[in-house]
Amino acid sequence: MDAVTYSNAEVQAELTHWNVLKVDGDEHPDMVGYLGVPGFPSTVLYSAKGARLQSVPGFLGPEPMIELLQSARKAAAR
Numbered sequence: 001m002d003a004v005t006y007s008n009a010e011v012q013a014e015l016t017h018w019n020v021l022k023v024d025g026d027e028h029p030d031m032v033g034y035l036g037v038p039g040f041p042s043t044v045l046y047s048a049k050g051a052r053l054q055s056v057p058g059f060l061g062p063e064p065m066i067e068l069l070q071s072a073r074k075a076a077a078r
Contacts, residue, residue: 001041001059008062014069018045043068047076 005011025032025040035044038057043065045053053072060068 005060005062005065008065011062011065011069014066014073017073018069045069045072051076 006015023031023035023037025037031037036052036055037044038055041059042055042057043060044055045068047053053076054068056068
C-alpha cells in the first residue's frame with residue numbers, strides 16, 4: 001500500500017486530516033491486538049476521541065482509501 005496508495009497525492013491530501021500510525025505487526029504484535037487489527041494489510045480508523053470508526057482488512061487502492069477516509073471524517077464530525 002505504501003507504493004500505490006499512500007504515495008498518491010490525493011490520498012496524502014486527505015491524510016492531512018488524520019493522525020497516521022503505521023504498525024509492523026511482526027515487530028509489535030501487542031499493538032495489533034490492542035488496536036484490533038484484523039489482518040495484514042488493514043486500515044483501522046479512530047476518532048480524535050479514541051472511538052473506533054471503521055476497520056477494513058485487505059489492500060485498498062487510492063480511490064477506495066480516499067472514499068473511506070472522507071466518509072469516516074464526515075461520520076466523526078456528526
